[in-house]
Amino acid sequence: MITVEDHLSQVLTGAQALPTETRPIADCHGFVLATDCAARLAVPPFTNSAMDGFAVIADDVAAASKDTPVQLRVTADIPAGAAPDSEVVAGTAQRIMTGAMLPAGANAVVPVELTNIPAGPHELPETIEVYEPVTPGRHVRSIGDDVAVGAEIVTAGTRLSAAALSSLVSVGYGELEVYRRPRVAVLATGEELAEPGETPAPGHIPDSNTTLVAGLLREADCEVARVARTGDTPADLFAALQDAAASADLVITTGGVSAGAYDVVKEATAGAGITFSKVAMQPGKPQGHGLIEAANGRRVPMLCLPGNPVSVFVSFQMFARPILALLAGQGLAAATHIHARRMATTTVGWKAPAGRRQLAPVRLTEAERPGDLPTIIPTHRLGSGSHLVASLHKANALAVVPEETDEVAPWDVLEVIEL
Ligand SMILES: Nc1nc2c(c(=O)[nH]1)N[C@H]1C(S)=C(S)[C@@H](COP(=O)(O)OP(=O)(O)OC[C@H]3O[C@@H](n4cnc5c(N)ncnc54)[C@H](O)[C@@H]3O)O[C@H]1N2
Numbered sequence: 304m305i306t307v308e309d310h311l312s313q314v315l316t317g318a319q320a321l322p323t324e325t326r327p328i329a330d331c332h333g334f335v336l337a338t339d340c341a342a343r344l345a346v347p348p349f350t351n352s353a354m355d356g357f358a359v360i361a362d363d364v365a366a367a368s369k370d371t372p373v374q375l376r377v378t379a380d381i382p383a384g385a386a387p388d389s390e391v392v393a394g395t396a397q398r399i400m401t402g403a404m405l406p407a408g409a410n411a412v413v414p415v416e417l418t419n420i421p422a423g424p425h426e427l428p429e430t431i432e433v434y435e436p437v438t439p440g441r442h443v444r445s446i447g448d449d450v451a452v453g454a455e456i457v458t459a460g461t462r463l464s465a466a467a468l469s470s471l472v473s474v475g476y477g478e479l480e481v482y483r484r485p486r487v488a489v490l491a492t493g494e495e496l497a498e499p500g501e502t503p504a505p506g507h508i509p510d511s512n513t514t515l516v517a518g519l520l521r522e523a524d525c526e527v528a529r530v531a532r533t534g535d536t537p538a539d540l541f542a543a544l545q546d547a548a549a550s551a552d553l554v555i556t557t558g559g560v561s562a563g564a565y566d567v568v569k570e571a572t573a574g575a576g577i578t579f580s581k582v583a584m585q586p587g588k589p590q591g592h593g594l595i596e597a598a599n600g601r602r603v604p605m606l607c608l609p610g611n612p613v614s615v616f617v618s619f620q621m622f623a624r625p626i627l628a629l630l631a632g633q634g635l636a637a638a639t640h641i642h643a644r645r646m647a648t649t650t651v652g653w654k655a656p657a658g659r660r661q662l663a664p665v666r667l668t669e670a671e672r673p674g675d676l677p678t679i680i681p682t683h684r685l686g687s688g689s690h691l692v693a694s695l696h697k698a699n700a701l702a703v704v705p706e707e708t709d710e711v712a713p714w715d716v717l718e719v720i721e722l
Pocket residue numbers: 491492493495496508509510511512513557558559560561562563566586587588589608609610611612614689
């Protein structure tokens with residue numbers, strides 16, 4: 304048996320980021336940025352007001368109070384979007400809206416609430432009374448306060464979240480160079496597979512794996528190139544694999560990789576240079592990986608996951624997520640640490656297989672008292688059995704039970720991988 308780390312490093316060897324493409328920024332969510340992006344515009348792009356009120360010279364209102372208001376003449380109105388065309392001179396003010404450009408001469412804004420003018424829509428007043436002083440710069444957002452032109456905003460290799468995209472828009476970007484998102488083909492093997500919703504014939508079970516893998520791919524910002532069930536001969540499966548390799552960037556199979564008399568993935572790929580290993584983990588022991596060649600000579604990575612649904616789920620997290628992250632343009636360090644890890648306390652005990660690292664689907668609950676560790680409980684009373692698919696959706700973490708442990712006790716502290 305080989306370790307989880309050794310198998311992962313074999314899976315990742317040779318995998319590299321897909322080619323880049325330029326896309327409109329509205330279509331970049333979840334893609335990985337290919338170039339460092341510096342600010343093209345300052346933020347804010349011009350000095351503007353943080354309040355609805357009046358642009359003033361701070362010195363003019365230094366002595367203002369409720370009892371001795373300062374009277375100013377209002378010389379202009381500056382709604383958001385307008386470019387002011389006159390200066391604020393001593394004894395005057397200009398009405399200004401939040402986000403509107405500060406007129407020349409002014410150095411502070413008096414919010415409307417600190418004047419005799421009621422808030423809301425009104426005719427432009429001829430004069431105002433100011434009830435409180437404002438210091439220079441008060442309620443003014445200066446040009447470049449947030450970032451100056453040229454400041455680094457998002458670096459290459461970053462997965463583009465909504466917030467990252469909005470930052471890039473705010474500094475002047477309308478399109479971005481990103482890595483192409485991985486297109487993945489999913490092939491489930493097994494004579495026993497029934498269509499979702501179909502009443503299974505005796506000895507058959509619903510194919511839940513293709514739905515699981517396709518959904519996990521979408522959750523990982525990938526494109527699902529094709530999904531197929533192949534219950535056929537090794538020759539048919541090999542043809543389907545070659546076909547998938549012609550257009551997909553990664554091929555994932557489920558089932559047919561252990562020690563059975565009909566392990567079709569092993570048979571179909573015999574002589575094709577695919578490596579089958581026993582990985583010291585549970586679930587997910589039998590694994591295969593390698594490059595599969597299409598008829599047109601295109602060679603793409605392939606992951607052969609075991610058929611048991613929980614094994615598929617766990618193997619996807621441990622091996623598919625990292626290689627997908629690499630293909631999508633995240634660096635090796637990010638790809639190998641794709642999940643957050645933390646410590647948690649068990650609330651019940653369970654058995655674990657000695658000699659294999661158990662990755663048990665668990666429900667993690669945050670502690671009520673600040674500083675306490677979160678608690679975990681297996682999502683199924685039978686623990687990490689690889690067929691326990693119907694409770695899988697309750698898992699939000701995988702508990703890591705070390706190879707040398709064969710029994711977990713209540714209140715043990717374990718590392719967990721957050722999902
Ligand atoms: N003699 C041995 N037998 C097994 C070993 C072993 O080392 N020696 N390993 C066991 C382990 S561990 C696993 S995991 C499984 C993996 O088997 P395969 O990858 O060959 O998968 P299958 O035999 O095709 O299926 C296993 C299981 O999963 C169900 N399955 C398969 N595909 C689907 C699907 N698309 N949707 C839902 N469920 C699926 C299938 O019906 C089987 O119950 O091998 C052990 N055996």
